[in-house]
Amino acid sequence: MEKYILNQKKEMLDLIEQLVNIDSGSYYKKGIDRVAEILIKQFREMGFQVTIKKNKRYGNNVVIEYEKNKETDILLVAHMDTVFPEGTVSERPFTIKGTRAYGPGVIDMKSSLVTLLYAIKALHHQHNNAYKNVTIILNSDEEIGSPTSRKLIEEVSATKKYALIMEPARKDGSIVSERRGGGKYILSVKGKAAHSGVSPEEGKSAIEELAHKIIKLQQLNNAQKGISINVGMIEGGNAVNVVPSEAKGMVDVRITSSDQAKYVRKRIEEICAKPDIKGTNITLKGGINRLPLELNKANKKLLQVIQDAADSIGIELKAVHTGGGSDASFPANLGVATMDGLGPVGGGLHNEDEYLEIDSLTERCFLLAETISRLSE
Template identity: 55%
Template sequence: MDGNVRRIETEMLELIEKLVNTDSGSYYKKGIDQVGKILCHYFQELGYKIKTVPQEEYGNHYVIQHPEVSAPEILLVAHMDTVFETGTAALRPFQIKGTRAYGPGVIDMKASLVTVIYALKQLKRANNQAYKHVKIILNSDEEIGSPSSRALIESEAAKGIQYALVMEPARKDGSIVTGRKGNGHYIIEIKGKAAHSGIEPEKGRSAIQELAFKIVKLHALNDHEHGISVNVGMIEGGDAINTISARAVGHIDVRVATVEQIEEVAHKIEEVCSVSDVVGTKIDLSGNISRPPMIKNKQITELFEIVKEVGKELNMEIKDTKTGGGSDASFTAAMGIPTIDGLGPIGGNAHSEKEYLEIPSLMERTELLVKLIHRLVDEKLNKRKDSYIAKSS
């Protein structure tokens, strides 16, 4: 590694450290807005115009675009939020051990945010005008299903975007993502009737018992062979061990493999929750399947082939994979926009105390993004030029 490359890598790691050491859990607006402020400074230095989309409940979103190009061809999407509670950064600050960096959100996806900045920096430094032909969306709520940013992503993508590049991290083997399951989140709230479990248990109506019946029925909806997963992953309820519970809550994670399964699974969940098993309890169900699946279609396959070619030019073998995890790539893919996900650096153990970034992948994935942006913009501009010449002749 020559001195200049080493200097850039060091700069990138210093910025990643600053971001990782700033708490930005999905519900911690102050921290996310601080991350946004740090990032926007770099985009402003590159000459981009930044539109802040204010949020009251979540962190602000940002739409970033160069003022000299009114209709950029490429959309880059990256999220600023993490799954970690406020205070985690102080407990587990950024650190480097060998060739890996550790810390909350280091791979999902603070390293990716830095990769975007330095790829655009490199294009500008080389006087490659492709950097002006991208639109960047930084959103604050991806980890909780993008409730406030989905409409923004879809609205901006509809403005002439030809390709969507989503900066989730690459898989551990370096694979990028061309397919994802759709996913959603439901909350089932049971209201029962409290009573003393020793003196007059017959007067109680157990919300916990009702939730238990529902958990069994909901888990029976699993059909892993066809890509359907229903999991009650978190429950709460009860006030005391000697009290019939008056309230219980279950949080349901749902994954589907096809668009058709969305309505089918939603109907079955609603059906399960429509009737009480414990007489006298009441059920309130909220939520939906908010992310459609990302299906590897012809357009995505063609875009993936371009990524493979670019990788080959850099002596990188690029593979693709499908994953059960959700991301904002599902929104652009469902709109028919060729979409590639997992273009960030390589790492693993996301959402855990062992989350890590493979440091050598930082420069490699930055270079891949640089070449890919250049290639995609160049192709679109050439097609536009050829079309103009054909019409003029």
């Protein structure tokens, strides 16, 4: 199997180049659906059946199985969207410099899509029936919180024993065994406008009310417990000489354990339930939409299987905790043994210098194929 994968290295890089050079930002449906078409063709050539879950606004989500509706043990999840808007590819297309490949979405996660495809191809080539034991979800909206694919992932996860999430490995090659959970809130305040020189007493400042709420929200931060509340964006007012009638704050929430979700949710709702400035009105929308990925007993067992597979092919594999969220939260919090970061090694995620360590491409492909094989025994 290793020899087969090594022989496919150029072909894998060529496909990565093709995918990277397609703009597929979360809001660019045309590009995401084009990425899906290319991958679907390859899976169908191996006899897989494909179900396309169509979306009007976002890209379509795709479910891939060898035999439709047959029970499988393993769920593989990889997203096709990137954070980069339409037109980014024309500014900086796929390039190779030394041992690294660069381009928008090259590591998050166009290379992971190819790694997944060729791991299945390797099992298929070896006549290893483990390739029939997987259900694959290619989703279109992970970078914006998986609004259309979350329900799909949860529905498919319900019957699975294992979930392998294809986010990239960390810079040092570690996979991800723990992630923080989180969500986003939008706090909108309505006040009453008035001229700040002629009749300021008649006004009710929405910005002043928002300021009170920001201070209270920020006080929920607890670094020791891993609770992070960040009011990262604010807007409001129309003119400097007018008491502002509207203001808005965007709030990012991060939690480390599942039991923190209820506490943080309750405290945010309590803070926003009553105005500090009489005469203002507050609307709170949003919530915590991803619970943490925690290293529980089931996940520890899965991690050990992956590390044993790594040892067998000469990889010293570590696992780390990371602050960012991913689709790993959804199967994990349904009790499915879940591990993340099964993609190749790279860095610079979401930046202009995003890169893939080319030599890790075949290595992680082999590791994924070996892991699927062991989980299917």
